[in-house]
Amino acid sequence: MEVEKGKTAKYLKTKRPVPKEVTEQLKHFTKTKKLLLNALKEGDKTVPQLAEALNLPKDEVMFQLMSLLKYGFVETGEIDDMDEYYYYKIKSNGKDKS
Amino acid sequence: MKILEYDVLVVGGGIAGGESALNLANIGYKVLLVEKELSIGGKMILLSKVFPTLDCAACITTPKVSEIARHPNITVFTGAEPLKITKKGEHNFEAIVLQKPRYVDVDACTGCQLCEEACPVSVTDEYQFGLAGRKAAYIPFSIASPRAAAIDIENCILCGACERVCPPDCIDFTQTEEKLLVKIKSVITATGFQLFDPLKIPRYNYDKAKNVITSMQMERELAPTRPFNTVLRPGDGKMPDNIAYVLCTGSRDKSVGNPICSQVCCMYSIKQAQLLLGALPMADVTIYYLHIRAFGKGFNEFYAQAQDMGVEFVKGKVGKITEKENGNLMLRYEDIEAGVVKEAEHDMVVLSVGVLPNRGIDEVFDNKKLQLDPFHFINQTDILASPSKTSIDGVFVAGTASGPMDIPDSILSGGAASAETTSYLRKEDSK
Numbered sequence A: 001m002e003v004e005k006g007k008t009a010k011y012l013k014t015k016r017p018v019p020k021e022v023t024e025q026l027k028h029f030t031k032t033k034k035l036l037l038n039a040l041k042e043g044d045k046t047v048p049q050l051a052e053a054l055n056l057p058k059d060e061v062m063f064q065l066m067s068l069l070k071y072g073f074v075e076t077g078e079i080d081d082m083d084e085y086y087y088y089k090i091k092s093n094g095k096d097k098s
Numbered sequence B: 001m002k003i004l005e006y007d008v009l010v011v012g013g014g015i016a017g018g019e020s021a022l023n024l025a026n027i028g029y030k031v032l033l034v035e036k037e038l039s040i041g042g043k044m045i046l047l048s049k050v051f052p053t054l055d056c057a058a059c060i061t062t063p064k065v066s067e068i069a070r071h072p073n074i075t076v077f078t079g080a081e082p083l084k085i086t087k088k089g090e091h092n093f094e095a096i097v098l099q100k101p102r103y104v105d106v107d108a109c110t111g112c113q114l115c116e117e118a119c120p121v122s123v124t125d126e127y128q129f130g131l132a133g134r135k136a137a138y139i140p141f142s143i144a145s146p147r148a149a150a151i152d153i154e155n156c157i158l159c160g161a162c163e164r165v166c167p168p169d170c171i172d173f174t175q176t177e178e179k180l181l182v183k184i185k186s187v188i189t190a191t192g193f194q195l196f197d198p199l200k201i202p203r204y205n206y207d208k209a210k211n212v213i214t215s216m217q218m219e220r221e222l223a224p225t226r227p228f229n230t231v232l233r234p235g236d237g238k239m240p241d242n243i244a245y246v247l248c249t250g251s252r253d254k255s256v257g258n259p260i261c262s263q264v265c266c267m268y269s270i271k272q273a274q275l276l277l278g279a280l281p282m283a284d285v286t287i288y289y290l291h292i293r294a295f296g297k298g299f300n301e302f303y304a305q306a307q308d309m310g311v312e313f314v315k316g317k318v319g320k321i322t323e324k325e326n327g328n329l330m331l332r333y334e335d336i337e338a339g340v341v342k343e344a345e346h347d348m349v350v351l352s353v354g355v356l357p358n359r360g361i362d363e364v365f366d367n368k369k370l371q372l373d374p375f376h377f378i379n380q381t382d383i384l385a386s387p388s389k390t391s392i393d394g395v396f397v398a399g400t401a402s403g404p405m406d407i408p409d410s411i412l413s414g415g416a417a418s419a420e421t422t423s424y425l426r427k428e429d430s431k
């Protein structure tokens, strides 16, 4: 069968249902991303500060924040006075269009 | 089934298989290099800098890898592996190779990364050893070869965002797996090694204590394409200032089924310690060891250099690692010289995980037995006179597939395997 170029995802979807865990995982990421970006819009924060503000485990915040750093939504700011934790901030000209 | 013909099949595109393939191709043999990952380069391409010269790993690997990719006598299949290899006679082998779908036309992909940007999914990045995320449409890593996108179909929601933005229309969800029949005269197995899984030692708390990482994760933290903005604790983003190394994790340890020495972990830990002192000048680094194996050219000097730089070496056997409320780690260890049990606090712990055999390649050989050694590496049947020889005439071994070794030795071994393969092939040519 010839499938039109640019529409092949639709074709595979008819043959291969997307597992529920995969959509759940996407929801989780989208939600955490929104929480993190909103918290950073209120001001630059460190990982422990974000974890406290959002009531999330610190390692979870670290993982998602570093992913957002890679995807171009956030950037690294200054280090705190104790030279322990970096502040992270919304990237100017970044990927966040919301 | 499509039929292809080459002189030599090289299984595994790490530094050893790559070296073998290049040597054979340079003297005119046609080589098929089959790599199961999405990129060639093996473990080396993911390292930071390499002992004992502290050269940047990418700077050495990248030119080699692109020479392999561009060589007219080498065909590279990534995302592929042999399912069956049959010896039909001398200089006559047949392999069934499985090519998994990448869902991207590799030749058309320009590596623009627009698909990555468009993909809404974020999952754990295996090429950053779990430290950050990646998209489901992704280029494995920036220096990957081929530098082309791939779709992680297991985590894809089939939204089609990637194919809508791809300028050359190279995304293709209609791709399916393909089996190919490959006729060759000789085979090189360069299937490399796997890392010891520290979850097998529950008292080190690798899963629960978030600031206990593996040495491979530390390689990524130190590499230019690092997952974080600098070296940080994955548990909370703190910049560590008191780091411990636990040598022989999963090596020289009968209780985890691996009684042998991994040969590289002393040296790569000493290397990482030096790099850490460069990256974090205020940090203390302590290496807990049983014996330091610094046997190669320039290695002992490299060890002495680390001592001069202030790396602390403690002859001690670490029994247990426990996490404190603040994420710091308490190490309970036997101070071997003093003969007493002590405790020490560190804010990050690196487990120097050992080198284990990559299992399964022997089962691919159909009608002849590829012998393994007692530790399940490929047996070198004539280790002194002909180190690349295996139990099957015409099948040779290169690199860490035959046992733990470092990069210089893997390249030497790749060279030896190509020389022995040439002499095997020439026997036929001279008939």
Ligand SMILES: Cc1cc2nc3c(=O)[nH]c(=O)nc-3n(C[C@H](O)[C@H](O)[C@H](O)COP(=O)(O)OP(=O)(O)OC[C@H]3O[C@@H](n4cnc5c(N)ncnc54)[C@H](O)[C@@H]3O)c2cc1C
Residues within 6 Å of the ligand: B011, B012, B013, B014, B015, B016, B017, B034, B035, B036, B037, B040, B041, B042, B043, B044, B047, B049, B050, B051, B052, B080, B081, B082, B190, B191, B192, B193, B194, B195, B215, B216, B219, B264, B268, B271, B358, B361, B398, B399, B400, B401, B405, B406, B407, B408, B410
């Ligand atoms: C943390 C760490 C740091 C290190 N640092 C240094 C250093 O500083 N200096 C140094 O000299 N050495 C270092 N080493 C050692 C170095 O990584 C190895 O010597 C080298 O990578 C071995 O290369 P190889 O080609 O034998 O194996 P690998 O790199 O493992 O390559 C094997 C390849 O074969 C592929 N493969 C396996 N099975 C199949 C199959 N069935 N079909 C198709 N493909 C297959 C794999 O995907 C892989 O790409 C370090 C190792 C570790 C773990």
Ligand code: SF4
Residues within 6 Å of the ligand: B247, B248, B249, B251, B252, B260, B261, B262, B263, B264, B265, B266, B267, B291, B292, B293, B352, B354
């Ligand atoms: S190289 Fe060093 S750390 Fe690795 S197993 Fe041998 S002695 Fe232990």
